[in-house]
Amino acid sequence: xxxxxxxxxxxxxxxxxxxxxxxEAPKEFTEILRRYEKAWEARxxxxxxxxxxxxxxxxxxxxxxxxxxxxxxxxYKGRGGTLYLRVISWAKExxxxxxxxxxxxSEDGPDLGKFxxxxxxxENGTWGIFSDMDNSDRRPRKQIQQxx
Numbered sequence: 001x002x003x004x005x006x007x008x009x010x011x012x013x014x015x016x017x018x019x020x021x022x023x024e025a026p027k028e029f030t031e032i033l034r035r036y037e038k039a040w041e042a043r044x045x046x047x048x049x050x051x052x053x054x055x056x057x058x059x060x061x062x063x064x065x066x067x068x069x070x071x072x073x074x075x076y077k078g079r080g081g082t083l084y085l086r087v088i089s090w091a092k093e094x095x096x097x098x099x100x101x102x103x104x105x106s107e108d109g110p111d112l113g114k115f116x117x118x119x120x121x122x123e124n125g126t127w128g129i130f131s132d133m134d135n136s137d138r139r140p141r142k143q144i145q146q147x148x
Contacts, residue, residue: 022086022101028127029092029099029119033085043080049073053120053128061135082106085115095121103134113137 024030032051039047049072052058058066058075066075082105089100097119102111115134119127 023088023090025087025090025099026092029087029090029097032117032119032127032129033087033099033101037083037085040080040083043078045073045076045079048076051129052132053122053130056129057131059131059133084109092119097121097127111137 025033036048036051038044039051049069052069052072054069055067056069056072058072060066060075063075066072084104084107085101086103087099087101091098099117099119100114101117102114104111113134113136115132117129118131120130122128
């Protein structure tokens with residue numbers, strides 16, 4: 001019984017996080033997410049890279065950091081598909097902000113991974129992505145095959 005109670009106590013935060021739904025972010029942040037989804041689905045590397053600050057970064061699974069709009073556009077060429085993003089936390093202070101969220105391949109499907117978007121307000125007053133870091137909820141196939 002003590003073991004069961006300990007398991008439930010330690011599992012509680014994980015279960016609460018997994019059950020946490022989308023929260024409302026500021027309109028300008030939500031617009032970035034919707035434009036990101038649209039560009040990703042269209043495999044439109046030009047529009048996708050345009051969401052980033054000129055000196056922005058992409059920090060993706062199994063890749064070296066990619067910096068700068070031109071390099072980001074090249075990195076995203078040919079990539080894309082159905083994407084649904086939801087926000088689970090956000091904050092902004094002055095010209096800096098962030099969103100933490102989850103992504104899925106269908107609106108009601110299970111989360112496939114998590115992301116953080118660090119945002120900065122550009123000189124023209126619009127928000128751009130300074131860094132986009134994502135990670136999958138799935139282990140790489142190689143690790144699964146090796147039983148790690």
